[in-house]
Amino acid sequence: MKTADYKIEHWITAAAEADYQSQSPMVVKVDDRAATRRAIIESVRRKGANFLERKAWQAHAADEAKMEPDWDYSKIAIHHAGRSFSCSGNVSDIHAIQDFHLHHRTHKWPDIGYHYVLDCTGNIVEGRDIKFKGAHMAHFNGKAVGLLMLQDLSEPEDGDDPIAAVLKIKKKLGWVKKIDIPNVQRESLEMLIATLRDFFVIVELGGHLEFKGQQDTEEGKLCPGVHGMKLVEELREWSGLEKPEA
Numbered sequence: 001m002k003t004a005d006y007k008i009e010h011w012i013t014a015a016a017e018a019d020y021q022s023q024s025p026m027v028v029k030v031d032d033r034a035a036t037r038r039a040i041i042e043s044v045r046r047k048g049a050n051f052l053e054r055k056a057w058q059a060h061a062a063d064e065a066k067m068e069p070d071w072d073y074s075k076i077a078i079h080h081a082g083r084s085f086s087c088s089g090n091v092s093d094i095h096a097i098q099d100f101h102l103h104h105r106t107h108k109w110p111d112i113g114y115h116y117v118l119d120c121t122g123n124i125v126e127g128r129d130i131k132f133k134g135a136h137m138a139h140f141n142g143k144a145v146g147l148l149m150l151q152d153l154s155e156p157e158d159g160d161d162p163i164a165a166v167l168k169i170k171k172k173l174g175w176v177k178k179i180d181i182p183n184v185q186r187e188s189l190e191m192l193i194a195t196l197r198d199f200f201v202i203v204e205l206g207g208h209l210e211f212k213g214q215q216d217t218e219e220g221k222l223c224p225g226v227h228g229m230k231l232v233e234e235l236r237e238w239s240g241l242e243k244p245e246a
Helices: 033-046 091-103 162-172 183-199 225-239
Strands: 050-052 075-080 116-118 123-126 144-149 204-207
Touching: 033 050, 033 183, 075 225, 116 183, 123 183, 144 183, 183 225, 204 225
Parallel strands: 050 123, 075 144, 075 204, 116 144
Antiparallel strands: 116 123
């Protein structure tokens, strides 16, 4: 397996000034992770993606005192929002996810758990600040960037609960809409992954269920659904990144 053999701590984009030859050398140091967050945002925008920062979707304030710092990311985990969500570009859906993470009795986290959310109109939406450890995989969040596809990428056959049973009947009757990942969303996802690789030594990319211990959890054993896993396999072929170690 490949290993991250160096750490990337500081990043800067620079351009020479017209009269640079008459100037003394200037030393510029970027030594805070907020600068890297900003550089990631500007990089995906330069690639052509529409990026919505937290203030743009009016995210609730995070309780940063309760969050754990994280850095030196080496993994990307792909999630889907599940069958409660349709393929759309509704900001209200992101609010719903953040509210669930903040206030549900089994969560009550200090912020939304995912670092980035990708909707079906091609928007890349900022979730939890990249300088903080995510909350998107049970006991396995360290060094893993959490990306959420804002739709249901599963089929009724993926589940074995009463709702899945009803959906299976609806599917037989032709009442279940065919699941498709819009090209614009896929392109934004590839732009984001490419950008993250510019800033971190990413070596693994996987679906939620592929990461260690996730098959034993209620949320992890089915996420990101059969269509999400097909996407993950295509992304690994495209990127050359490796499957997570079991």
